[in-house]
Structures are given as C-alpha cells and as structure tokens.
Amino acid sequence: MGQIIAVANQKGGVAKTTTAINLGACLAELGNKVLIVDNDPQGNASSGLGIQRDNLSQCLYNVIIEGEPLEEVILQTETPGLKVAPATIQLAGAEIELVSAISREHKLKRAIDSVRDNFDYIFIDCPPSLGLLTLNALTAADKALIPIQCEYYALEGLSLLMNTINLVQKHLNPALEILGVLLTMFDARTNLSIQVVDEVKAHFPGKVFRSIIPRNVRLSEAPSHGQAIISYDSKSRGAELYRELAKEVLELE
Amino acid sequence: MGQIIAVANQKGGVAKTTTAINLGACLAELGNKVLIVDNDPQGNASSGLGIQRDNLSQCLYNVIIEGEPLEEVILQTETPGLKVAPATIQLAGAEIELVSAISREHKLKRAIDSVRDNFDYIFIDCPPSLGLLTLNALTAADKALIPIQCEYYALEGLSLLMNTINLVQKHLNPALEILGVLLTMFDARTNLSIQVVDEVKAHFPGKVFRSIIPRNVRLSEAPSHGQAIISYDSKSRGAELYRELAKEVLELE
Ligand SMILES: Nc1ncnc2c1ncn2[C@@H]1O[C@H](COP(=O)(O)OP(=O)(O)OP(=O)(O)O)[C@@H](O)[C@H]1O
Ligand SMILES: Nc1ncnc2c1ncn2[C@@H]1O[C@H](COP(=O)(O)OP(=O)(O)OP(=O)(O)O)[C@@H](O)[C@H]1O
Ligand SMILES: [Mg+2]
Ligand SMILES: [Mg+2]
Numbered sequence: 001m002g003q004i005i006a007v008a009n010q011k012g013g014v015a016k017t018t019t020a021i022n023l024g025a026c027l028a029e030l031g032n033k034v035l036i037v038d039n040d041p042q043g044n045a046s047s048g049l050g051i052q053r054d055n056l057s058q059c060l061y062n063v064i065i066e067g068e069p070l071e072e073v074i075l076q077t078e079t080p081g082l083k084v085a086p087a088t089i090q091l092a093g094a095e096i097e098l099v100s101a102i103s104r105e106h107k108l109k110r111a112i113d114s115v116r117d118n119f120d121y122i123f124i125d126c127p128p129s130l131g132l133l134t135l136n137a138l139t140a141a142d143k144a145l146i147p148i149q150c151e152y153y154a155l156e157g158l159s160l161l162m163n164t165i166n167l168v169q170k171h172l173n174p175a176l177e178i179l180g181v182l183l184t185m186f187d188a189r190t191n192l193s194i195q196v197v198d199e200v201k202a203h204f205p206g207k208v209f210r211s212i213i214p215r216n217v218r219l220s221e222a223p224s225h226g227q228a229i230i231s232y233d234s235k236s237r238g239a240e241l242y243r244e245l246a247k248e249v250l251e252l253e
Numbered sequence: 254m255g256q257i258i259a260v261a262n263q264k265g266g267v268a269k270t271t272t273a274i275n276l277g278a279c280l281a282e283l284g285n286k287v288l289i290v291d292n293d294p295q296g297n298a299s300s301g302l303g304i305q306r307d308n309l310s311q312c313l314y315n316v317i318i319e320g321e322p323l324e325e326v327i328l329q330t331e332t333p334g335l336k337v338a339p340a341t342i343q344l345a346g347a348e349i350e351l352v353s354a355i356s357r358e359h360k361l362k363r364a365i366d367s368v369r370d371n372f373d374y375i376f377i378d379c380p381p382s383l384g385l386l387t388l389n390a391l392t393a394a395d396k397a398l399i400p401i402q403c404e405y406y407a408l409e410g411l412s413l414l415m416n417t418i419n420l421v422q423k424h425l426n427p428a429l430e431i432l433g434v435l436l437t438m439f440d441a442r443t444n445l446s447i448q449v450v451d452e453v454k455a456h457f458p459g460k461v462f463r464s465i466i467p468r469n470v471r472l473s474e475a476p477s478h479g480q481a482i483i484s485y486d487s488k489s490r491g492a493e494l495y496r497e498l499a500k501e502v503l504e505l506e
Binding site for chain 1: 263264265266267270294295296297300301342345348352380381382383384402404405406409410412413416440442443445448470473474476477
C-alpha cells in the first residue's frame with residue numbers, strides 16, 4: 001500500500017513543486033515506485049518532468065470532474081520508476097465546478113485509492129491556496145509535507161495552514177498526519193535564513209527534517225530541461241540534499 | 254481621481270507583495286498619496302508594512318462581506334503618504350462566502366470607489382490564485398501590473414493569467430488595461446535569468462518595464478522590520494530600482 005503525501009503550503013513559491021519532483025525522483029532512484037499527481041492548474045510539476053501539456057487529451061481535470069479512472073492519465077517520465085498524472089489549464093475550472101459537486105472533497109481520494117497499490121509513494125503537488133483542490137489533496141493523503149522558504153513571510157501563513165489541517169483532520173480525514181516540515185532555499189550568507197530556521201524549529205519541535213535544502217541555481221534550471229535534479233546535475237548540492245531527504249523519509253516509515 | 258492598479262499573478266512567490274509595498278512607498282516619497290489594499294488572506298502586505306494584525310478588530314473582510322466602508326479600516330503606515338487597508342486571517346473565508354453573494358465580483362470595486370478621490374494611486378495586492386478575490390481586484394482596477402520572476406516556471410502561467418484578464422475585460426471590466434510587466438529577482442550571474450528576460454520581452458512587446466528588479470537580500474529583510482525598502486535601506490539596489498520603477502509609472506500617466 002503506497003503512502004500518499006500531500007505537498008502543501010498556501011504561501012507561494014516555497015518549493016512545493018521542486019520538492020514533489022525531486023524527492024519523488026530520489027525515492028525512485030532508490031528503487032521505489034513513485035507517482036506525482038499534479039493538482040495545480042499551473043501544471044509546473046508536469047512541465048518540470050518534461051510533459052508537453054499542449055498535446056494531452058486528458059489530465060487530472062477529467063479524473064476529478066468527469067470520473068475518468070486515474071490510471072488512464074498516468075504517464076511515464078524520463079526517470080525510471082517515476083510516473084506523473086499531469087495537469088493542464090483545464091484544471092483551473094475544477095475549483096469552481098467542485099463547489100456544487102456531491103462529496104466534493106473526496107473526489108481525488110477516490111481516484112487515488114484506485115491506483116494506490118501500484119506505487120510505494122504518491123506525492124500530490126498542491127497549488128498556492130487553501131481552496132477545494134488543496135482540500136481534496138489533504139483528504140486523500142496519509143501525510144502532509146510542508147515546505148517552508150527561509151524567508152520572513154514564510155512564518156506568517158503557518159497558522160492559516162495549521163488551521164486548515166486541523167479542520168481536515170476533524171471533518172474529512174482523521175488519519176492525516178504531518179510527515180514533516182522542510183526548510184527550503186536556505187542561504188547561509190544571510191542572518192534572515194538562520195533566524196527563520198530557528199523559529200520554525202521552535203514552532204514545530206521534532207517535526208523539522210534534518211535536511212535543509214540550500215538555494216542552488218541548478219534546481220531552478222532543471223525544470224527548463226524537463227528533468228529532475230538527479231538527471232540534470234547529479235553532483236549538485238540540490239541533488240545531494242534531496243537524496244538526504246529521501247533517506248530521511250524512508251527512515252520515518 | 255486615483256489610479257487603481259491590481260498587482261496580480263497566480264504564480265506564487267513572484268514579488269507581488271514586495272512590488273505593491275515598495276512601488277507604493279516610492280510613489281509616496283515623490284509626494285503622491287498612496288493606498289495599499291491587502292487583498293490576500295496571508296496578509297503579507299499588512300505585516301510587511303508593520304501592522305500588528307492580531308490587534309485589528311476590522312479588516313478588508315468586513316468591507317467585502319459585511320459592507321463596512323473601506324474608510325473605516327484604512328490605517329497610516331510608518332511611511333508618510335502611504336496608507337494600508339489590512340487583511341487578517343478572516344479574509345480566508347471570503348472566497349467561499351463570495352461564491353453565492355449577489356454581484357460577487359463587484360464588492361471590492363464598490364468599496365474602493367468610495368475612497369478613490371482621496372488617493373493618487375491605489376495598489377491591490379492579490380493572492381497567488383485566480384479565484385474570486387483576484388477577480389474582485391481585476392474588476393475594481395483601471396490597470397493590472399504583472400510581476401514575473403526571472404525563473405523558468407514564470408513563463409508557464411502567463412497564458413492562464415492572460416485568459417483571465419481577457420475574460421474580465423469581456424464580462425466585468427472592459428476598461429481594464431495592462432499597466433506593464435515587471436521582471437523581478439533578476440540574477441545577472443545565471444543564464445536562466447537572461448533567457449527569461451528575452452522571452453518575456455518577446456511575449457509582451459512594448460509592455461515590459463525598463464526597470465528590472467535584481468535579487469537583493471535587503472528586499473527580503475525589510476518586511477521583518479515592518480518597513481518598505483526606502484526606510485529599511487535607502488541606498489540598496491532594491492530601493493534604487495523601485496525608485497526607477499516609480500518614475501516610469503509616473504511617465505505612463
Ligand atoms: N533550493 C532552490 N534553490 C533555487 N531555486 C529554487 C529552489 N527551490 C525552488 N527554486 C525555484 O524557485 C521557484 C519557486 O519554486 P516552486 O515553483 O517549486 O515553488 P512552489 O511552492 O511550487 O510555487 P507555487 O506556489 O507557485 O506552486 C521556482 O522557479 C524554482 O525553480
Ligand atoms: N528582488 C528580490 N530579491 C530578493 N528577495 C525578494 C525580492 N523580491 C521579493 N523577495 C522575497 O521573495 C519572497 C517572495 O516575494 P513576495 O512574497 O513579495 O511574492 P508574492 O508574489 O507576493 O508571493 P505570494 O504568491 O505568496 O503572494 C519574499 O520572501 C520576498 O521577501
Ligand atoms: Mg508549485
Ligand atoms: Mg504576496
């Protein structure tokens with residue numbers, strides 16, 4: 001039974017997509033079968049993995065709104081052992097269409113449960129909001145992984161996020177736990193980064209991953225080649241730290 | 254009659270808030286009366302301007318959902334000539350509550366029109382989504398300012414954003430124009446930044462501001478002191494480029 005992990009934080013640009021792609025790829029490199037579900041209408045996880053979205057006839061939208069089996073939209077990526085359920089611009093319509101749908105928060109869960117046994121890990125990349133797409137992801141997930149940028153504004157949104165997770169645990173998914181909090185874009189040259197690390201560790205005692213992802217330009221270049229960091233530049237600091245993180249996630253099992 | 258400018262882009266972390274605060278502050282420094290409307294439940298524009306959000310009894314939520322006059326929630330900031338209509342965590346409920354409200358896209362416009370004559374510029378900081386809060390901002394605005402990060406994923410979301418702007422122009426606000434596209438977090442040391450600049454200029458001929466905001470750690474430190482960059486570090490590259498941008502915006506009038 002695969003573990004379903006929602007990568008969520010409504011603060012924008014904190015490395016949700018970068019983490020879903022690269023942690024997923026590093027776990028695949030270690031022999032796990034991994035699926036990335038692109039639950040963000042921006043479709044960054046799909047294009048970051050080299051999927052040509054304009055050529056797709058179906059995507060996650062068809063699964064969530066029209067009940068198409070998830071199996072039908074899953075594609076293989078360049079990385080062995082790593083598959084993706086892509087998103088296209090069509091998914092942007094899902095938030096509004098879900099509002100009046102029956103059992104609207106459980107659509108993604110039902111879809112993912114049908115393929116769950118085929119994978120060891122399933123990562124759901126979330127959009128930067130706490131709307132119905134993210135609620136669907138938190139309802140489908142066993143665990144939530146929360147990336148936090150080492151910047152001042154990163155601390156602001158945490159209470160909003162934790163409120164939402166508590167609501168989901170109370171009304172939609174009592175089994176949901178926090179897998180961990182991941183510090184990203186750490187810049188050792190700035191005091192700000194160090195201050196944020198200390199504050200986040202104080203805020204989430206025992207839940208912050210030891211691996212801290214440094215700011216590394218190779219991580220931001222990799223998606224323009226449609227590759228995960230381990231294919232684009234396997235010796236980079238970015239690849240090294242996401243491999244460390246993969247080992248930590250395996251230890252937590 | 255003040256000019257109303259929505260700062261919007263559904264891609265997260267591209268410097269919407271940083272641009273609203275600092276462009277606003279630089280225009281105030283030149284003698285203009287400026288208002289920042291924090292239309293994002295994260296409330297980053299409010300805290301970045303030193304507002305203690307936990308002490309507030311009213312915010313933009315009360316204006317949009319309960320019809321409170323906008324005038325009632327406007328506060329003075331540390332920067333002379335710069336005021337803010339703050340957001341608190343309550344605003345997070347507005348997206349869902351607006352869905353079934355009458356004339357739901359025009360709530361913010363009606364509120365802002367009531368104070369418009371008291372300001373030269375009114376900036377609306379948007380959340381990283383294309384939901385009802387951003388639709389309200391684009392309906393209330395004369396112009397849209399689009400910050401774009403010099404990163405690969407920045408190009409991805411542009412068609413989604415332009416689709417939304419076209420829909421707003423067709424059905425909600427025919428007068429809406431694009432004020433300009435602002436390139437942010439430019440890092441001259443990386444090829445990626447240079448490639449993105451070229452692609453964006455090709456995509457928006459004649460609409461890209463000459464001023465390109467460099468990546469500058471002082472810009473990310475300023476909000477932790479509740480100050481705009483011109484108060485926190487007036488001689489920094491960040492302050493210099495936002496002042497240049499302010500001059501360009503004045504030229505466009
Ligand atoms: N450690 C890193 N070092 C340098 N750049 C990074 C790093 N992690 C992510 N990036 C870059 O920062 C930007 C934001 O990251 P990403 O898009 O993964 O965040 P996100 O949280 O998924 O954003 P959104 O909220 O829009 O979904 C991207 O351009 C990405 O390539
Ligand atoms: N030119 C810059 N140089 C360095 N850091 C910057 C720059 N502009 C913004 N930042 C920092 O980058 C992060 C993202 O910026 P900001 O929060 O303004 O983006 P946003 O688009 O408003 O994000 P969101 O989508 O969550 O609303 C912040 O921590 C900010 O301090
Ligand atoms: Mg993303
Ligand atoms: Mg913002």
